[in-house]
Amino acid sequence: MAILIIEDDPKTGDYLRKGLRECGYSVDLARTGTDGVHMAMQQSYDLVVLDVMLPGMDGWEVIHRIRERGDMPVVFLSARDDVSDRIRGLRLGADDYLVKPFSFVELELRIRTILRRGIVRESDVFEAADLRLDVLRRKVTRDGVEIALTNKEFMLLHLLMKRQGEVLSRTQIASEVWDMNFDSDTNVVDVAVKRLRAKIDGPFQQKLISTIRSVGYSLSA
Incomplete structure (x- = not known):
């Protein structure tokens, strides 16, 4: 080699x-x-x-x-x-x-x-129901409508869609998106998920982001 x-x-x-x-x-x-x-x-x-x-x-x-x-x-x-x-x-x-x-x-x-x-490439496009995230173009759409996200919201959604179906703890999310150790007195993850959910799920009948009580969050179709 x-x-x-x-x-x-x-x-x-x-x-x-x-x-x-x-x-x-x-x-x-x-x-x-x-x-x-x-x-x-x-x-x-x-x-x-x-x-x-x-x-x-x-x-x-x-x-x-x-x-x-x-x-x-x-x-x-x-x-x-x-x-x-x-x-x-x-x-x-x-x-x-x-x-x-x-x-x-x-x-x-x-x-x-x-x-x-061997060579395994991460997908450039992630989909869940009618939600679509294009990593390279940094573009998010739902039902064909483009959704504007901040950098952190995009990173958060990317993580949730990449780990679709998994339950991610607040600690995991904080570490991956903010590169920080999660402090139970800090609600940065909950606030960010709330804002993301308002954009991704708010206007649509089917809700994709779920709160798992006392554990964290998950995204699935």
Whole structure:
């Protein structure tokens, strides 16, 4: 298995190259985004480990160029730990997103899992009854009518539709959407769901978002 590491920090790049070679992988290392794209275009790799903050060309642009070539699996490895950054990376086609500082054992396990399962892309469009969410276009419609959502409302709906039929606790929602540990004295999740429900369910007869008493929320058709 051949892996390409695109990482500008010398210590991190050398550490990853040494560790992955010891795990039996064939490993190449690029120090800039530009060099990484060039190498990815010249050779077929089984997986790319990609930093976001790179000289010459950042990781967002690199994965865009790589995706033009084909479905080479990509794992982001970045110090940028905002939920919005993780979502952006996954929307651009990354297979995983690991935040620095990281555990090498965890990284290697995630790489092994991706290589074992093959390429699995998250859907760009989610549907429940007449509700439709288009991730790439950031567009939500119900019964053909477009619904304007704030960024957090869109992220909340995306989570509920992605986990359609599951009951999500307030803690899970707070962690995924706000990247925060849920405080029982904070009603941010309940307020956000109430506002989202008013837009998604209010004008329509069929209600999709349910409150599960003492547990959390669920969306299902």
